[in-house]
Amino acid sequence: xxxxxxxxxxxxxxxxxxxxxxxxxxxxxxxxxxxxxxxxxxxxxxxxxxxxxxxxxxxxxxxxxxxxxxxxxxxxxxxxxxxxxxxxxxxxxxxxxxxxxxxxxxxxxxxxxxxxxxxxxxxxxxxxxxxxxxxxxxxxxxxxxxxxxxxxxxxxxxxxxxxxxxxxxxxxxxxxxxxxxxxxxxxxxxxxxxxxxxxxxxxxxxxxxxxxxxxxxxxxx
Numbered sequence: 439x440x441x442x443x444x445x446x447x448x449x450x451x452x453x454x455x456x457x458x459x460x461x462x463x464x465x466x467x468x469x470x471x472x473x474x475x476x477x478x479x480x481x482x483x484x485x486x487x488x489x490x491x492x493x494x495x496x497x498x499x500x501x502x503x504x505x506x507x508x509x510x511x512x513x514x515x516x517x518x519x520x521x522x523x524x525x526x527x528x529x530x531x532x533x534x535x536x537x538x539x540x541x542x543x544x545x546x547x548x549x550x551x552x553x554x555x556x557x558x559x560x561x562x563x564x565x566x567x568x569x570x571x572x573x574x575x576x577x578x579x580x581x582x583x584x585x586x587x588x589x590x591x592x593x594x595x596x597x598x599x600x601x602x603x604x605x606x607x608x609x610x611x612x613x614x615x616x617x618x619x620x621x622x623x624x625x626x627x628x629x630x631x632x633x634x635x636x637x638x639x640x641x642x643x644x645x646x647x648x649x650x651x652x653x654x655x656x657x658x659x
Contacts, residue, residue: 451533458583486542501517513566544563549567
């Protein structure tokens with residue numbers, strides 16, 4: 439076999455994640471990234487967290503629903519990792535081993551940002567669960583869509599009813615943003631930070647440049 443598809447089938451796929459706070463445009467840009475990868479001849483699996491498998495999606499409903507019952511931060515973190523365990527073993531790892539490229543709307547960086555920073559648990563419980571659930575599995579590339587929380591929440595509010603996270607106060611999302619930026623600063627080789635407050639055209643230009651560079655380094659070399 440020749441071409442991108444042949445080369446990709448001979449080795450493990452690549453794992454790309456999109457991260458960011460509420461209303462930064464992850465879902466719409468996930469489809470854009472998928473199109474770029476598919477145009478290069480790659481077999482792409484699109485997925486999301488929490489969720490990605492039928493049972494993990496049911497856990498997602500528990501996590502995000504505004505039920506009125508108080509959820510302790512550690513309970514929230516454990517629910518997220520329960521869904522992640524299902525997702526990793528039932529979806530992500532098999533796809534990568536089959537040579538597919540996995541594109542995920544949020545992954546463990548979100549736990550460091552939302553539960554570690556936002557909820558105040560700190561990084562240690564997240565790190566321990568990450569090791570237990572994922573072993574050595576980590577994203578190969580992470581696009582962090584970054585914007586002032588006020589901008590993102592205004593966009594999210596325009597979508598309709600707020601979920602349990604979107605009902606949080608601005609201070610929570612400021613901590614989440616800081617958590618994300620701390621992760622990006624600690625792993626600059628993996629993260630690409632994109633100013634999501636720009637026009638959609640400008641955001642996608644940056645995304646296209648980063649993805650094309652990544653494809654070049656991982657497919658055509």
